[in-house]
Amino acid sequence: GVGGHLLLWLVLVRNPRSRSKPSSVLLLNLSLADLGALLTLPCVLLSASFQNWQLGGGTCVLLGFMTSVTVGVEIFSLAALAVLRYRIVAPQMRPPVSLTIETHRLCTVVAIWLVSVTMALPKVTYINFDGGCTWSVGQQEWLFFLVPAFLVYYMAPLLCIAINCGLIISHLHRCRGSLVADRRNKKATALLISSTLVFAVSWLPYYAL
Numbered sequence: 001g002v003g004g005h006l007l008l009w010l011v012l013v014r015n016p017r018s019r020s021k022p023s024s025v026l027l028l029n030l031s032l033a034d035l036g037a038l039l040t041l042p043c044v045l046l047s048a049s050f051q052n053w054q055l056g057g058g059t060c061v062l063l064g065f066m067t068s069v070t071v072g073v074e075i076f077s078l079a080a081l082a083v084l085r086y087r088i089v090a091p092q093m094r095p096p097v098s099l100t101i102e103t104h105r106l107c108t109v110v111a112i113w114l115v116s117v118t119m120a121l122p123k124v125t126y127i128n129f130d131g132g133c134t135w136s137v138g139q140q141e142w143l144f145f146l147v148p149a150f151l152v153y154y155m156a157p158l159l160c161i162a163i164n165c166g167l168i169i170s171h172l173h174r175c176r177g178s179l180v181a182d183r184r185n186k187k188a189t190a191l192l193i194s195s196t197l198v199f200a201v202s203w204l205p206y207y208a209l
Contacts, residue, residue, distance in 0.1 A: 001038045005031045022088065025105045026081050029112065033073035040066050053133040060133035061124050068123045071206070072116030072153060078199065079157040080108055082164040090171045119152060154207050158200055165192040 008031050012018050043055065043063050053060055122145045169192055172185040 030077040068120035
């Protein structure tokens, strides 16, 4: 995983044409979050393998916080990429904006990180460090944190991705042309539907557990 992401950075940084694409910033942001998640993975495995946490209370809290932040950035970046794909496919539907493209991308990335950090802060208060590294979640936390987190982290991005993929599919079917173009549109439709289903299936166990 780390090697794959480093190669992605190498391609985007060394290739001006790839670097200039609108999706490059969001891809790099997604890659950065995924790298953070991969680097916390050894600690997560250690926490799952041993009842007695060996790395101290501070590391336990930091691990819980970083896990939530990286997950949030990954999910919100995927949702932002879905919106961007639709705007690329149907540019005539893009509303006029006064900000430059670069500023708009930067604001999007900053907003993704701010929302992810804000959503991760309550989780830190529920970590119960008494020799182990576990959550202490009662009924109140269910109502005021876990359910809103499920809606914000999973349902809202899933709806965003599904809606934008549906809009892209609808736009492609309205732009019928040659046989080759129709075949390409069918492949794109299958890819969009598959990517939405993969997102739904991949993240659901995380929040269900």
